[in-house]
Amino acid sequence: MFSFNHPVEIKFGEGIFTRLNEFVEEYDYERIVVAASGSQVGNGVVNLIESLLGDKVRQVVTGIEANPTLGNVESIVSAMYEHDAHAVIAAGGGSVMDASKAAAAAYMQGIGIGALFGHKDFSEALPVIAIPSTSGSASEVTPSSVISDKENELKVPLSGPGLYPKLAIVDPELTFTCPPHVTAVSGIDVICHALDCLGSSKNNPISDALAIRAAKLAFENLSTAFDEPENREARKNMSLASVLAGMAFSQTGTTASHAMSYYLTSHFDVPHGEACAFSLDEWFVINAKANPELHHHARDIGFEDADHLSVRFNDLKRKVGLRITLDELGIDRNHIENIAEESLKQANMKNNTAQLDKTEIVQLLERK
Ligand SMILES: [Zn+2]
Incomplete structure (x- = not known):
């Protein structure tokens, strides 16, 4: 016997990113926090998200590091609290998606940042819409997230069904600018x-x-x-x-x-x-x-x-x-x-x- 359970809705296709508004409307999310890598700000993807979603985007959190830190997670969680968010959009590579997934679970389950590494039950999270800009980490379709604690030189893998994104929007065109x-x-x-x-x-x-x-x-x-x-x-x-x-x-x-x-x-x-x-x-x-x-x-x-x-x-x-x-x-x-x-x-x-x-x-x- 074996079992297979994969709960992520995947939208895949060239150019589909421009239909983001249509996909978000299917879910009725009105207040959204966007987490994005610097490259997605620089190449205009974040601007495009803001123009497609209008005032549904309540805050854009940037500055996520290559190995995302507890501090990065905390900045996303704070934005979620401040805007009483319905969902988070993670636009970037594995680091942005991992930080957003950890933040979504911490927010929904009320886990303090200091307690994140000791926490074992990641069963619930705020909905995450993952928009990958690289082909590799696959964080858009996995139930895991790796977060770093810089001060203590730790890299900790978190895992649980709540860490699956709700929706993965995979548009190969977004990888064209990947060096x-x-x-x-x-x-x-x-x-x-x-x-x-x-x-x-x-x-x-x-x-x-x-x-x-x-x-x-x-x-x-x-x-x-x-x-x-x-x-x-x-x-x-x-x-x-x-x-x-x-x-x-x-x-x-x-x-x-x-x-x-x-x-x-x-x-x-x-x-x-x-x-x-x-x-x-x-x-x-x-x-x-x-x-x-x-x-x-x-x-x-x-x-x-x-x-x-x-x-x-x-x-x-x-x-x-x-x-x-x-x-x-x-x-x-x-x-x-x-x-x-x-x-x-x-x-x-x-x-x-x-x-x-x-x-x-x-x-x-x-x-x-
Ligand atoms: Zn790997």
């Missing part, structure tokens, strides 16, 4: 989400189908989206791949490549997607040894087997300018033991098909 390096690190994350799902002990036939389609689309379109930012077909396919991978990992969670990424991001500032991609080539082959079904999935994605997929994955990383060795990342080999130890502590490592011990993980890292 090539952001396209590369977020796009490679799509493949990490898809392949992490296939290597999850919680996978099911629906998550597998979504993940295989997502991985195939991303393998076929990422380098074109990187080389030609306004290539409509490539951007549309990357947006679709991101949504499909997000729907898949909303059910299974992520696994080893993500578990190994956190230390690289928090200690060496490696961008999230690049940090996950760093070890994914190894994990996919290791998982295929534990579950030979992954060789079939690799064929469905377009490769001969898991080993071939792994080699081509590294070729793709090179092509879009990502680093693939410890030396290239500027990480001294004396950190290998720590990376292995910290990876093993992560909850999503336990979710991985192949369970490696510390010695085996050290060996994996020594091959890098």
